[in-house]
Amino acid sequence: MNTMLLAAPAPPSSPPGTDLLAGARAMVPLMLAVTPQGLSLGVALGQMPGDHLVAWATSALVYSGSAQLALMTTYATSGIAAIAVTLIINLRLVLYSAALAPRWRERSLGWRLIAGHLLIDPSFILAQQRATFSFYLGGASVLFVWWQVVTGAGILAPALIPHLDALWAAAPLCFVALLAGAVKDRTTIVAAGVALATSIALGVLPYSLGLVAAIAAGLVVALKPPAALKGVKS
Amino acid sequence: MSLWTVVLLAALGTFLFRIAFLVALRDVELPQWARRATDLILPVAIAAILGSAVQHTAVAQPAGDLIALSAAAVITVLVVRRTGSLLAAVASGLVVVALLKGFL
Numbered sequence: 001m002n003t004m005l006l007a008a009p010a011p012p013s014s015p016p017g018t019d020l021l022a023g024a025r026a027m028v029p030l031m032l033a034v035t036p037q038g039l040s041l042g043v044a045l046g047q048m049p050g051d052h053l054v055a056w057a058t059s060a061l062v063y064s065g066s067a068q069l070a071l072m073t074t075y076a077t078s079g080i081a082a083i084a085v086t087l088i089i090n091l092r093l094v095l096y097s098a099a100l101a102p103r104w105r106e107r108s109l110g111w112r113l114i115a116g117h118l119l120i121d122p123s124f125i126l127a128q129q130r131a132t133f134s135f136y137l138g139g140a141s142v143l144f145v146w147w148q149v150v151t152g153a154g155i156l157a158p159a160l161i162p163h164l165d166a167l168w169a170a171a172p173l174c175f176v177a178l179l180a181g182a183v184k185d186r187t188t189i190v191a192a193g194v195a196l197a198t199s200i201a202l203g204v205l206p207y208s209l210g211l212v213a214a215i216a217a218g219l220v221v222a223l224k225p226p227a228a229l230k231g232v233k234s
Numbered sequence: 235m236s237l238w239t240v241v242l243l244a245a246l247g248t249f250l251f252r253i254a255f256l257v258a259l260r261d262v263e264l265p266q267w268a269r270r271a272t273d274l275i276l277p278v279a280i281a282a283i284l285g286s287a288v289q290h291t292a293v294a295q296p297a298g299d300l301i302a303l304s305a306a307a308v309i310t311v312l313v314v315r316r317t318g319s320l321l322a323a324v325a326s327g328l329v330v331v332a333l334l335k336g337f338l
Binding site for chain 1: 287
């Protein structure tokens with residue numbers, strides 16, 4: 001199966017400018033996929049009491065859709081709880097950071113800080129497709145700008161948002177396609193299957209905690225010693 | 235605590251998560267199980283996010299939407315396996331959803 005879903009492999013010597021553009025182009029399908037979520041999130045944030053500016057600022061500062069929504073809704077109960085819930089939801093970013101650290105070890109501190117702030121699910125997915133820093137930076141930058149635009153549109157001009165009709169399915173279908181490319185052996189199939197089932201079963205939990213539990217369950221099952229996963233080839 | 239303070243603290247914590255291994259822990263040698271976890275995090279995270287979307291569709295939208303999404307998912311997988319194109323796969327799936335919405 002072709003696992004290069006987003007971009008063709010680049011020659012090792014491709015110039016940074018070419019890779020920047022290639023990364024931006026490769027991000028387009030993922031930008032389309034997050035658009036309905038970004039618009040809906042913006043509309044939801046805009047309907048909450050309080051300053052629209054601080055609601056929109058979460059898009060640039062926290063830059064994580066489910067965490068943004070959880071933060072703003074939990075704040076009505078407790079500020080400390082809002083911070084805690086945000087951090088629990090974003091805990092997966094530590095693993096993303098660990099996965100990418102070896103590739104960018106030689107980059108300057110400034111570039112690593114910028115790349116880190118742009119790190120979120122779609123940009124991490126993009127980083128798996130091509131190892132160059134420029135490719136990641138091109139895609140992650142346009143996604144960041146696009147996220148500000150779509151959430152801002154939802155917050156500031158909800159009346160202008162068109163009826164999304166079938167577009168609600170864009171995000172889940174995008175993840176279906178990505179998952180089809182990401183499962184490579186029986187271990188990843190088992191891990192992904194457990195995460196999928198757990199996420200569906202615990203989806204009723206508030207603040208996206210089911211998502212966190214699902215990621216933990218998938219990893220725990222896949223990381224069990226070989227005896228516990230008898231017959232599963234890693 | 236003001237909302238601005240909460241947002242800034244949450245943003246700072248999230249930023250520290252993002253840069254933890256890129257900056258502070260970049261020379262830390264991960265144990266074998268942790269390296270394996272970083273290899274697995276992509277499919278696991280995608281599956282968890284997909285499950286969340288499926289669950290939301292099941293409880294918050296008409297029953298026909300879940301059927302349409304399931305059928306579209308099959309087409310999406312077939313197209314992505316055939317073409318390797320994410321855009322073509324998602325577009326094909328969306329066409330299936332739009333068509334089935336007319337019947338379901």
